[in-house]
Amino acid sequence: xxxxxxxxxxxxxxxxxxxxxxxxxxxxxxxxxxxxxxxxxxxxxxxxxxxxxxxxxxxxxxxxxxxxxxxxxxxxxxxxxxxxxxxxxxxxxxxxxxxxxxxxxxxxxxxxxxxxxxxxxxxxxxxxxxxxxxxxxxxxxxxxxxxxxxxxxxxxxxxxxxxxxxxxxxxxxxxxxxxxxxxxxxxxxxxxxxxxxxxxxxxxxxxxxxxxxxxxxxxxxxxxxxxxxxxxxxxxxxxxxxxxxxxxxxxxxxxxxxxxxxxxxxxxxxxxxxxxxxxxxxxxxxxxxxxxxxxxxxxxxxxxxxxxxxxxxxxxxxxxxxxxxxxxxxxxxxxxxxxxxxxxxxxxxxxxxxxxxxxxxxxxxxxxxxxxxxxxxxxxxxxxxxxxxxxxxxxxxxxxxxxxxxxxxxxxxxxxxxxxxxxxxxxxxxxxxxxxxxxxxxxxxxxxxxxxxxxxxxxxxxxxxxxxxxxxxxxxxxxxxxxxxxxxxxxxxxxxxxxxxxxxxxxxxxxxxxxxxxxxxxxxxxxxxxxxxxxxxxxxxxxxxxxxxxxxxxxxxxxxxxxxxxxxxxxxxxxxxxxxxxxxxxxxxxxxx
Amino acid sequence: xxxxxxxxxxxxxxxxxxxxxxxxxxxxxxxxxxxxxxxxxxxxxxxxxxxxxxxxxxxxxxxxxxxxxxxxxxxxxxxxxxxxxxxxxxxxxxxxxxxxxxxxxxxxxxxxxxxxxxxxxxxxxxxxxxxxxxxxxxxxxxxxxxxxxxxxxxxxxxxxxxxxxxxxxxxxxxxxxxxxxxxxxxxxxxx
Numbered sequence: 001x002x003x004x005x006x007x008x009x010x011x012x013x014x015x016x017x018x019x020x021x022x023x024x025x026x027x028x029x030x031x032x033x034x035x036x037x038x039x040x041x042x043x044x045x046x047x048x049x050x051x052x053x054x055x056x057x058x059x060x061x062x063x064x065x066x067x068x069x070x071x072x073x074x075x076x077x078x079x080x081x082x083x084x085x086x087x088x089x090x091x092x093x094x095x096x097x098x099x100x101x102x103x104x105x106x107x108x109x110x111x112x113x114x115x116x117x118x119x120x121x122x123x124x125x126x127x128x129x130x131x132x133x134x135x136x137x138x139x140x141x142x143x144x145x146x147x148x149x150x151x152x153x154x155x156x157x158x159x160x161x162x163x164x165x166x167x168x169x170x171x172x173x174x175x176x177x178x179x180x181x182x183x184x185x186x187x188x189x190x191x192x193x194x195x196x197x198x199x200x201x202x203x204x205x206x207x208x209x210x211x212x213x214x215x216x217x218x219x220x221x222x223x224x225x226x227x228x229x230x231x232x233x234x235x236x237x238x239x240x241x242x243x244x245x246x247x248x249x250x251x252x253x254x255x256x257x258x259x260x261x262x263x264x265x266x267x268x269x270x271x272x273x274x275x276x277x278x279x280x281x282x283x284x285x286x287x288x289x290x291x292x293x294x295x296x297x298x299x300x301x302x303x304x305x306x307x308x309x310x311x312x313x314x315x316x317x318x319x320x321x322x323x324x325x326x327x328x329x330x331x332x333x334x335x336x337x338x339x340x341x342x343x344x345x346x347x348x349x350x351x352x353x354x355x356x357x358x359x360x361x362x363x364x365x366x367x368x369x370x371x372x373x374x375x376x377x378x379x380x381x382x383x384x385x386x387x388x389x390x391x392x393x394x395x396x397x398x399x400x401x402x403x404x405x406x407x408x409x410x411x412x413x414x415x416x417x418x419x420x421x422x423x424x425x426x427x428x429x430x431x432x433x434x435x436x437x438x439x440x441x442x443x444x445x446x447x448x449x450x451x452x453x454x455x456x457x458x459x460x461x462x463x464x465x466x467x468x469x470x471x472x473x474x475x476x477x478x479x480x481x482x483x484x485x486x487x488x489x490x491x492x493x494x495x496x497x498x499x500x501x502x503x504x505x506x507x508x509x510x511x512x513x514x515x516x517x518x519x520x521x522x523x524x525x526x527x528x529x530x531x532x533x534x535x536x537x538x539x540x541x542x543x544x545x546x547x548x549x550x551x552x553x554x555x556x557x558x559x560x561x562x563x564x565x566x567x568x569x570x571x572x573x574x575x576x577x578x579x580x581x582x583x584x585x586x587x588x589x590x591x592x593x
Numbered sequence: 594x595x596x597x598x599x600x601x602x603x604x605x606x607x608x609x610x611x612x613x614x615x616x617x618x619x620x621x622x623x624x625x626x627x628x629x630x631x632x633x634x635x636x637x638x639x640x641x642x643x644x645x646x647x648x649x650x651x652x653x654x655x656x657x658x659x660x661x662x663x664x665x666x667x668x669x670x671x672x673x674x675x676x677x678x679x680x681x682x683x684x685x686x687x688x689x690x691x692x693x694x695x696x697x698x699x700x701x702x703x704x705x706x707x708x709x710x711x712x713x714x715x716x717x718x719x720x721x722x723x724x725x726x727x728x729x730x731x732x733x734x735x736x737x738x739x740x741x742x743x744x745x746x747x748x749x750x751x752x753x754x755x756x757x758x759x760x761x762x763x764x765x766x767x768x769x770x771x772x773x774x775x776x777x778x779x780x781x782x783x784x
């Protein structure tokens with residue numbers, strides 16, 4: 001890691017920043033210059049080991065760094081100036097916090113002598129970002145700068161990963177001091193527990209061995225733990241013969257083509273996944289956190305099961321759902337022990353699981369992701385299905401924005417590998433997908449990177465098309481354009497008597513012309529029989545593409561667990577008549593805020 | 594308005610009713626004494642909607658830069674467990690001990706808790722004499738006085754301080770300053 005030359009060398013703070021980035025293995029930084037970071041930009045200018053990607057808005061830098069991190073497993077790095085630069089970084093910081101993405105954000109700050117004086121472009125960056133980071137630092141002494149940046153990388157990437165901010169006043173960037181290389185000397189108060197308690201793992205294996213209606217519920221923690229964890233998860237599923245479902249964040253850890261896969265669970269998960277969660281006798285939660293989009297009505301959540309919960313963050317245990325066997329540790333390490341113990345002690349009685357699998361097959365036969373095809377209008381689900389069929393054999397990465405298109409993508413695009421699916425799960429940030437795609441493409445220049453977008457979300461960070469053109473990043477923005485904020489409209493139909501308050505976009509840009517204005521390539525498709533050719537055109541263009549896919553305007557996303565309902569009270573597509581939708585929230589719903 | 598014809602509105606969030614009873618617990622939190630550490634701790638409480646009944650903080654081990662924060666908080670056992678784990682997530686936090694839980698493990702009702710108060714009482718004549726007599730009964734000491742006032746220093750459990758202050762009210766109470774609770778468990782073991 002550290003090269004000999006950098007040992008205790010005297011240099012300026014700005015030089016230290018660049019040296020520390022190099023020493024932490026950083027190849028790309030996403031950022032936007034400004035007064036308080038000019039010395040760092042001057043250093044970046046004078047070297048070419050660390051490449052800087054100039055975005056058009058600091059939020060874009062953050063999401064690009066998130067996409068970069070999620071697709072590589074490394075920390076994403078963003079560099080912004082003080083004041084508005086830092087405040088614009090808040091959304092991606094909170095996004096990364098909720099989805100456990102390692103993100104290192106370096107912010108410029110006004111000189112130490114001006115801090116607190118309401119100086120130009122001053123804000124209390126560490127104060128503002130304190131609740132939306134895992135940790136943050138204001139560095140007032142140049143001699144602490146290098147060690148702080150190294151510690152920032154350590155905190156961001158270890159334990160439960162997350163965003164960190166290092167705020168660097170301008171005078172500290174100019175000041176000279178001694179550089180120290182990265183050292184493995186973590187502070188004593190920060191010691192994440194990675195190895196699971198063996199007794200607990202033993203208890204879990206014993207419980208699993210006698211399960212007759214088991215289910216594995218895996219999440220983003222498996223992806224964060226690294227490719228080996230996904231490999232071990234597959235091994236565990238094969239050994240036990242258990243069915244497996246996953247959260248939105250965990251898609252790809254177990255392949256969608258795997259025979260034990262029952263689809264995603266939760267509010268827009270499959271009927272079989274949610275019913276299996278509800279009826280199971282043993283639930284093995286691996287790197288997920290019983291989020292409210294997963295559990296539905298808590299007091300009706302999987303009422304008859306014993307629950308095993310593997311998580312690196314002790315605060316996730318028993319937060320929402322009581323767990324019989326909590327195992328605190330890194331998913332990869334725990335799975336390693338679990339697989340070894342299962343091999344040594346338990347014999348998979350796969351015959352005993354036959355009735356359970358038969359039951360699951362009955363649920364699956366309900367075909368909960370079905371939709372009515374239309375020969376004149378492109379159904380959004382059909383668009384995703386065709387996109388999947390035409391890109392599945394390529395080196396494809398998918399990002400999304402937030403809304404109906406995101407759920408359709410999760411339902412109808414099937415992931416075989418981890419790190420291929422970048423989406424804003426916890427925070428639900430519209431505008432995440434386009435810059436995230438840019439970040440993924442920078443990390444994987446030869447891959448096919450597609451942002452499955454909605455017409456409303458994509459306009460929130462559209463300006464990053466310009467960055468994509470500048471860096472010749474041929475990202476494909478596949479917009480399911482229904483002229484509505486579809487998910488908002490769907491909820492207004494469900495919860496607010498179909499009063500569509502401000503969810504229709506009356507003025508929409510011409511996305512084809514917009515693409516051309518940015519120097520990209522625009523495609524419009526309105527007919528189902530033209531879709532395949534249009535998608536093939538999108539794939540073949542070596543330029544950023546805006547694909548305006550005109551889809552059925554009023555399609556809704558089903559199946560769905562309506563408000564305050566349990567897993568076994570899903571609204572299925574064939575039952576979702578206008579009347580059923582309008583009455584999905586019963587009298588009990590009134591009690592809810 | 595035809596509001597009554599409109600459908601009721603709802604939410605996707607299920608708000609569970611709390612069935613457990615809230616309890617007062619005293620937490621000891623050992624932290625690195627660095628800028629912003631107190632803001633991290635109290636920001637966690639305000640951000641996640643936890644209660645702070647009392648808070649004291651001071652550096653306790655200068656050479657190791659360690660401070661000890663004592664927080665009296667109120668919540669259901671489930672919430673109290675969350676508070677402990679959430680505090681432990683804060684990077685400069687070394688240890689969190691729920692002193693109340695620990696004292697129960699030792700078969701005691703509660704940890705040792707003490708608080709100090711400065712109480713200023715002004716008056717003349719009978720009230721002044723009575724204030725001094727009561728202060729003596731409470732083992733409060735006089736740390737400042739002239740012919741028109743006393744400042745008493747009183748140490749003890751919160752309930753004792755409450756009582757003393759209540760008694761001083763009709764005797765010319767002017768102002769009060771309380772330190773908040775300092776606490777530790779009985780016995781030879783450290784936190």
